[in-house]
Amino acid sequence: MRANKICAVLGNIQRYNALLPLTNERPLATLPFACKYRLIDFPLSSIVNANINTVYMIFNEGETQSVFDHIGGGKEWNLDGVHNRFFIHLYQDFLKLKAHNQSYYRPLIDYLEKSKSEYTVYMSSKMICNIDLRAVLKIHQQQNNEMTVVYKKVESEKICQTDAVLSLTDNGQITEVRPYMEHLQTSEQENLCMDIYIVQTDWLIRELKEGQQEGTPADIQDFLRKKIHTVKSSTYEHTGYLSNIFDINSYYNASLDMLNQQKFSSLLYSNQKIYTKLKNEVPTYYSESSEVNNSQFATGCIIEGKVEGSSISRGTVIDKGTEIIDSIIMPSAKICAGARVQNAILDKEVVVDPGVQIIGTRENPVVIEKYQHVTNDILANGVAVGDIER
Amino acid sequence: MILAGGKGSRLGKLTKNIAKPAVPFGGRYRIIDFTLSNCANSGIKNVGVVTQYQPLALNNHVDNGTSWGLDGINSGVTILQPYAGSEGGKWFEGTAHAIYQNIAYIDEMNPEYLLVLSGDHIYKMDYEEMLETHKANEASLTVAVLEVPEKEASRFGIMNTDENDRIIEFEEKPENPKSNLASMGIYIFDWSRLREVLLSSYSKDDHMLDFGKHVIPSYLEGGENVFVYRFAGYWKDVGTIDSLWEANMEFINPEMNLDIRDKSWRVYSRNTISPPNFLTDTASVTDSLIVDGCYVAGQIENSILSNDVQVKEGSKITDSFIMPGASIGRDVTIHRAIIGEGAVVGDNTVIDGTEEVGVVGYSEVIGVTMDEG
Numbered sequence: 001m002r003a004n005k006i007c008a009v010l011g012n013i014q015r016y017n018a019l020l021p022l023t024n025e026r027p028l029a030t031l032p033f034a035c036k037y038r039l040i041d042f043p044l045s046s047i048v049n050a051n052i053n054t055v056y057m058i059f060n061e062g063e064t065q066s067v068f069d070h071i072g073g074g075k076e077w078n079l080d081g082v083h084n085r086f087f088i089h090l091y092q093d094f095l096k097l098k099a100h101n102q103s104y105y106r107p108l109i110d111y112l113e114k115s116k117s118e119y120t121v122y123m124s125s126k127m128i129c130n131i132d133l134r135a136v137l138k139i140h141q142q143q144n145n146e147m148t149v150v151y152k153k154v155e156s157e158k159i160c161q162t163d164a165v166l167s168l169t170d171n172g173q174i175t176e177v178r179p180y181m182e183h184l185q186t187s188e189q190e191n192l193c194m195d196i197y198i199v200q201t202d203w204l205i206r207e208l209k210e211g212q213q214e215g216t217p218a219d220i221q222d223f224l225r226k227k228i229h230t231v232k233s234s235t236y237e238h239t240g241y242l243s244n245i246f247d248i249n250s251y252y253n254a255s256l257d258m259l260n261q262q263k264f265s266s267l268l269y270s271n272q273k274i275y276t277k278l279k280n281e282v283p284t285y286y287s288e289s290s291e292v293n294n295s296q297f298a299t300g301c302i303i304e305g306k307v308e309g310s311s312i313s314r315g316t317v318i319d320k321g322t323e324i325i326d327s328i329i330m331p332s333a334k335i336c337a338g339a340r341v342q343n344a345i346l347d348k349e350v351v352v353d354p355g356v357q358i359i360g361t362r363e364n365p366v367v368i369e370k371y372q373h374v375t376n377d378i379l380a381n382g383v384a385v386g387d388i389e390r
Numbered sequence: 391m392i393l394a395g396g397k398g399s400r401l402g403k404l405t406k407n408i409a410k411p412a413v414p415f416g417g418r419y420r421i422i423d424f425t426l427s428n429c430a431n432s433g434i435k436n437v438g439v440v441t442q443y444q445p446l447a448l449n450n451h452v453d454n455g456t457s458w459g460l461d462g463i464n465s466g467v468t469i470l471q472p473y474a475g476s477e478g479g480k481w482f483e484g485t486a487h488a489i490y491q492n493i494a495y496i497d498e499m500n501p502e503y504l505l506v507l508s509g510d511h512i513y514k515m516d517y518e519e520m521l522e523t524h525k526a527n528e529a530s531l532t533v534a535v536l537e538v539p540e541k542e543a544s545r546f547g548i549m550n551t552d553e554n555d556r557i558i559e560f561e562e563k564p565e566n567p568k569s570n571l572a573s574m575g576i577y578i579f580d581w582s583r584l585r586e587v588l589l590s591s592y593s594k595d596d597h598m599l600d601f602g603k604h605v606i607p608s609y610l611e612g613g614e615n616v617f618v619y620r621f622a623g624y625w626k627d628v629g630t631i632d633s634l635w636e637a638n639m640e641f642i643n644p645e646m647n648l649d650i651r652d653k654s655w656r657v658y659s660r661n662t663i664s665p666p667n668f669l670t671d672t673a674s675v676t677d678s679l680i681v682d683g684c685y686v687a688g689q690i691e692n693s694i695l696s697n698d699v700q701v702k703e704g705s706k707i708t709d710s711f712i713m714p715g716a717s718i719g720r721d722v723t724i725h726r727a728i729i730g731e732g733a734v735v736g737d738n739t740v741i742d743g744t745e746e747v748g749v750v751g752y753s754e755v756i757g758v759t760m761d762e763g
Contacts, residue, residue, distance in 0.1 A: 035666035036682075076663075261668070268665040278661040280457075282650050283417035283679035283694070285642070292675055296666045299418070299681050302644060311666075 004083075006137065007115035007201065008047045009108070009122045010057045011221045012040065012067075013091040014162070016126075018247030021369045022347060027059060028245065029125040030066040032330045032348070034258045034268065035298035035313045038070055039245065041276045042130060042267075043123040048077045049272040050133035052121065053084040056111045058220065061092040070277050077275050087111060094218040104218055105208040112205050120204050122197045122224055128243040128254060130270050131196065136236045140198045143234035147203075147227060149174070150196035152238040153189045156180075160246035164193040164225055172235045177228045194238060197224050203231075241266040252345060252365045255311055255328045259294055281314055289320050298331075305335070319354075326362070330370075343380070344368065391470075391492070392425055393485055394509035395442030400630045403751035404730060409441060411509030412448035413634070414713045414731060416641045416650075417681045417694045420451055421628060422509040423659045426467075429507075430458040431655050432517040435465035436499050439509070440488045442472055442481060457660040470495055484599030490588045496581065504584060506577040506601065512637050513625040514648060514655055515576070520619045524578045530614040531584075533557065533606070534576035534621050546572035547602050549618050557616040560606050571618060574625060577601060583614070624648040635728055635747045638694055638711040642679055664698055672703050688718070702737075710743075716750075719757070730754060 012029040022031060029040040047055055059067055067088070071077075079086045089107055097104035112120060119140070121133055131150065140148035151166050159165065159180045167176035168191055180190065207227065217223050227233075241263050243254035257263045268274055281300030286292060291306040300315040305322030313331040318324060322335050325342040329335075333346050336354040343360035347370040352358065360366035360380035368374060398410025405413065411422035422439075429437050437460060439452050454460075455467030470492050472481050482488035489496070489506065496504060503524065505517055515534070524532040535549050543564070549571045550559040561567070587608070591598040598604040609616050624647045626637040640646055650657050664683025669675060675690045683698035688705035696714040701707060704721040712718070712729045719737035726743030729735065730752040739757030741748040750756060 261670075264665070264668065273663060274665075275663055278663065280656055280658050280661060282657075283681045284667070285644050286675040286678050286680065286690075287644075288677045290676055292669045293673060294669070294671045296668050297680070298666045 004053060004115060004117050006050065006052045006119045006121055006133070006198075007112065007117040008052050008055045009120060009220060010040070010043055010047070010055055011122065011124045011195075011219070012057065012059050012063075013219060014124065014126065014221070015060070016160070016246045018160075019245070019251065021367060022248070022251065022345070025370065026066040027063040027125075029059070030070055031245070031251070032313060033128065033255065034264075035296050035311055036279075037274060037276045039125040039128060040067075040070070041274055042128050043125055044071075044077050045272065045274045046129070046131045046133055047121070047123065048079065048275065050121075050137070052133070053079075053081075054115050054117075055079065055086040056108065057086060057088050058091050058094075059088060061090050064088065064090075072277065076278055091218070098212075098215075098218050103209075103212050105212050108220065109205055109208055112201055112208075115201070117201050120199050120201045122195070122199070122220060124195050124221060126245055127194045127196070128245060128267070129194070129238060129240060130267050130272055130274060131238055131240065132272060133198070136196070136198055139234060139236050145232040145234045146200055147224075147231055147233040148198045148236055149228055149233050150194045150236045150238050151191045152194060152242045154192045154242065154244070155188060156190050158244050158250065159190055159192055160244065160250075162246075163244070164195075164228075166191040166193050166228075166235070168235065172237075174228060174233055174235060177225065192242075192244065193225070193228075194242070195221055195225070196238075199224070240270070248345070248365065248367060249363070252328065255345075256309070256326065258296060258311060259309060264296075279314060287320075327365075347372075350374065391438045391440060391489060391496070391504065392422065392429075392507045392509045393440050393488055394422060394448060395440050395445075395482055395488060396508075396510065397443045398510065398629065401634065402631060403749060403754075404631070404634070404728065405444070407444055407447075407752060409444045409448045410629070412451055413628075414696055415512065415628070415634075416638060417679045417696045419657060419659045421512065422448070422452070423657055424512050424514065425507050425509050426452070426455075426458045426460070427655075427657045428513075428515050428517060430460055430658060432515075434505065434517060435460070435462070436501075437467045438470045438492060438495055439467060440470045440482065440492065442488075445469070445471060451660050453660065458658045468495060484603070485601045486588065486605045487597070487599045489584075490592055490598075493585065493588070496585075501581050504577075504579045504581040506575075506579065508575040510629060511574065511625060511627055512641075512648070513574075513621075513623065514657075515621060515623070517576075517578075520576070520621075521578055523617070523619045527555075527617045528615060529578075529617040530580050531606070531609050531616045532578045532619050533616065534574045535571040535618045536574050536621050536625050537570050538572045540567065540570050543567035543570045543572060549573060551618055555618050555620070557606075557610065557618055560602075560610060562602055571620075573602065574621060575601075576619075578619075631728065631747050631749055635711060635726070638728075639692070639709065642677065642692060642694060662697060667695075670703075688722075696731075710748075713752075722757075724748070734758060 030038045074080045163180045165180045284301040287304040290303045295307045295310045297312045298314040304320045305318045307324045309326040315332040317334045319337040321338045323340045328345045330348045332349045334351045338355040339352045340357045344358045344366040346368045351373045353375045357377040364380045394411040398405040548567045628634040667684040670687040673686045677692045678690045679694045685700045687703040688701040691708040693710045698715045701718045702720045707724045710727045713731040715732040716729045718735045724741045727741045727748030729750045732753040733750045734755040736757030
């Protein structure tokens with residue numbers, strides 16, 4: 001495929017309060033996932049794997065520190081070459097222009113025009129998947145419509161209120177786009193709109209120019225969603241793995257999904273690699289006292305305790321006599337001797353004192369914030385002290 | 391200048407298609423990483439890597455030095471290979487000859503001092519400290535030495551010194567060693583002097599091919615100021631199967647004095663991208679090192695699994711070093727062995743290295759029966 005045939009826009013401005021405190025100091029896009037990745041690695045990898053050489057990313061003001069830390073010069077995604085570039089723009093700058101009645105899509109329109117690309121793909125970091133955008137483009141070209149929408153059939157509990165759901169005819173024609181509302185739920189499975197769109201670039205530029213006269217939303221994702229029904233759109237059904245991240249439970253479940261070999265392989269061992277920031281870490285050491293089962297580990301850890309059904313990120317130290325069960329441990333945690341962590345999510349650099357118990361439930365995992373030093377037992381609602389085996 | 395052109399024939403099939411410095415080590419490293427990381431950590435900015443024998447993997451690995459942070463504005467790694475000049479082409483015939491052939495590269499840097507290293511040792515060393523000693527002694531040549539047990543001294547080049555650490559005599563593999571200071575093959579030269587010595591030697595007929603055999607003796611005879619720099623710390627020559635296996639086994643222990651977890655002196659390597667390592671329900675892992683991309687369903691004891699190694703259910707690996715990409719089938723037993731990169735070990739195979747460390751070569755396929763039809 002010619003290198004500048006498609007350009008990409010990656011939107012990362014949606015906030016989900018149900019993910020707090022995990023998204024206190026970071027956007028959803030840089031939430032750690034599967035020991036060594038961040039959510040943004042998935043759309044970014046799908047984009048570069050499709051030989052797309054320019055990406056325009058939109059973030060909220062004040063949320064870019066972890067983004068720059070992670071993406072750096074873009075080298076790991078091969079976005080630092082002579083022909084390969086990425087741009088970062090703040091959503092609030094669109095809003096400011098809009099408030100001053102100026103042409104608020106102008107920065108994006110400039111980008112699209114300069115890219116000289118025929119097609120534009122839009123993605124976000126909320127839908128974790130490894131998608132072959134070239135296959136989507138092929139369908140888009142065959143159908144010859146202005147827009148192609150990617151969706152997946154999912155169980156209704158995997159959809160959140162702000163998601164859009166598509167009603168389709170048998171041959172994939174969109175008959176309705178509606179916000180998802182639990183009380184109106186009609187079937188077990190819904191066609192979740194994954195907010196991945198391929199559009200004709202010149203059409204998009206035209207629509208943006210017209211739209212900013214009429215006050216259409218500054219949020220591009222919102223803008224595109226509203227277009228689905230107003231133009232001729234085709235659909236593409238994603239059949240691979242998908243996790244929709246919008247609250248603690250969806251994040252926890254998606255993380256535990258990675259311990260299922262089939263799902264793990266579908267996401268991370270497909271023919272398209274997932275790229276992430278490289279770290280120069282030492283191999284993970286499992287001591288004589290370690291007891292590990294059905295778990296995943298990044299490098300740089302020292303494991304001396306028992307780990308079961310858990311995902312352990314880079315640089316974690318797990319002392320002797322500890323038990324880590326069904327838990328997600330983000331980078332550089334230190335779990336001291338005799339501690340027990342079950343059904344919990346530990347954010348970066350958490351320290352758990354000796355003998356401390358952190359116990360949640362499958363439906364209600366305990367979340368420990370970044371940098372916390374846990375000195376006393378923490379039990380989720382519904383867990384009684386008597387339930388804990390000492 | 392890192393001399394990485396040696397054939398490493400004592401490593402047998404492990405160096406059949408790959409230069410010794412490029413042989414994998416410790417799970418996610420290659421042997422040359424230790425020397426390159428020492429250079430980066432010592433603040434050396436320009437490194438020439440002299441390659442000759444089977445250089446493909448080595449050149450790919452070293453690349454432009456970016457993995458060691460040696461690709462900055464005023465720094466760089468240059469791969470130096472034998473070339474044909476107007477006077478004809480020439481293989482590097484010895485350590486000193488390799489330097490002589492690359493005078494043009496060194497002149498371009500115009501350095502005051504030249505550090506000569508070999509790319510096949512496992513150790514951490516601050517070369518700047520050695521340079522300080524060299525300067526303080528106003529030496530023309532400083533040779534790094536290590537105290538070795540006296541009964542092993544006859545395997546090394548031994549430096550006999552006076553009370554000021556000045557080298558009085560050099561003996562290559564002496565039968566009756568007079569001291570236990572073994573040369574580590576690490577030299578600091580005053581470049582202008584070495585340049586003169588080499589040029590004058592090659593303009594006549596007494597070609598100086600080797601530092602140990604020719605240059606050091608000639609320096610001593612010429613009355614040059616030659617000193618030792620005493621190094622104390624972990625140092626391992628991994629030139630044989632046994633020593634490579636042994637060094638890897640020592641590497642497992644997190645308490646070992648190489649201290650690879652020291653963040654102030656990191657050992658860098660070329661990073662490849664692989665998913666996290668996955669240990670299944672049936673896995674049991676003790677006293678071992680495992681890195682990214684591994685899939686483990688078997689039992690691992692006191693062993694190293696490098697990148698992207700797969701060990702299926704029912705297999706047991708003890709006291710072994712498994713190189714990247716190797717695939718171990720079901721119900722395999724491996725004890726005291728080195729399994730080469732990309733090797734495939736079929737179901738039910740037994741590799742027992744109790745007598746002599748077992749070796750499976752790169753991409754070698756063993757114990758796999760082909761189904762007919």
